[in-house]
Amino acid sequence: KKDVVLGYVREVASLGVAEITLCDTVGLGNPRQVADMVSSCQVAFPSISFGCHFHNTRGLGIANTLAAYENGIRCFDAALGGLGGCPFAPGASGNVATEEVAFMFTEMGIDIGVDVARLLETARFLREIAPSAPMASALMEAGLPQPLGPISISEKTP
Numbered sequence: 209k210k211d212v213v214l215g216y217v218r219e220v221a222s223l224g225v226a227e228i229t230l231c232d233t234v235g236l237g238n239p240r241q242v243a244d245m246v247s248s249c250q251v252a253f254p255s256i257s258f259g260c261h262f263h264n265t266r267g268l269g270i271a272n273t274l275a276a277y278e279n280g281i282r283c284f285d286a287a288l289g290g291l292g293g294c295p296f297a298p299g300a301s302g303n304v305a306t307e308e309v310a311f312m313f314t315e316m317g318i319d320i321g322v323d324v325a326r327l328l329e330t331a332r333f334l335r336e337i338a339p340s341a342p343m344a345s346a347l348m349e350a351g352l353p354q355p356l357g358p359i360s361i362s363e364k365t366p
Contacts, residue, residue, distance in 0.1 A: 210248055217249055217256070227257045229285065232272060234300045235265025239275035246279040259283030262304050264290055264344060269304035270312060277313075284309060288331040289343035305345035307331045311352070325352060 213230070220228055230245060237245075242260070249258055260276040261284070262269040273284055290305035307328045313320050331348050335341075 210245060213245060214248060214252055217253055221253050221256055225256070227259065227283075228253075229259040229261050229283075230276075231261040231285075233261070233263055233294045234297045235263040235269065237262070237272055238268055239271045242272045242275040243279050246276050246281055250280060257283070259285065261285035263292070263294070263300055263302065264304050265299065265301045270308055273304055273309055274312065288327075288334050289341075289348060290345045291334070291341060291343055293342075302342065302344050305331070305343075305347065308345055308347045311347050328352060 217228055228249075230249060232242070246258065246260070249256070258281055260273065260281050262272045262276075264270070273286075276284070285303065286306040286309045287303040288306050290302035290308075292303040294300040307324065310320060310322045310324045310327050314322070314324050328347060328351070331343075331345060335343055335348065
């Protein structure tokens with residue numbers, strides 16, 4: 209598989225393209241494969257700027273996003289509410305949800321310049337205006353964590 213992808217990247221790079229997005233449109237990849245593919249592409253084509261596009265078909269979209277980030281990728285495709293799919297790949301469900309990607313990075317202390325609460329609000333609005341569109345966002349369902357306030361521990365002797 210890797211040789212096939214590297215061959216395609218080589219062909220596209222030969223056209224003078226400076227940016228290439230590596231995609232897992234059917235959601236078959238796992239974090240180890242993503243790390244290997246990303247690093248192989250970066251080593252073979254150091255002058256190309258790579259991005260990634262993941263689907264969450266089998267629940268690994270966010271994990272794959274993190275694996276790509278940990279291997280130097282800084283540009284990601286995502287869709288509010290996890291909207292999307294692929295008309296050419298039956299069974300390929302939605303993209304990774306933008307609000308989940310933003311939440312993950314923000315919770316990790318990575319400033320991405322996005323207000324996650326407002327992004328989540330926008331995703332929920334999208335669900336309201338397009339109720340029949342399939343959406344898959346755990347964050348949209350659960351919401352942002354709410355602090356419970358300070359916790360005090362009393363030292364009572366049993």
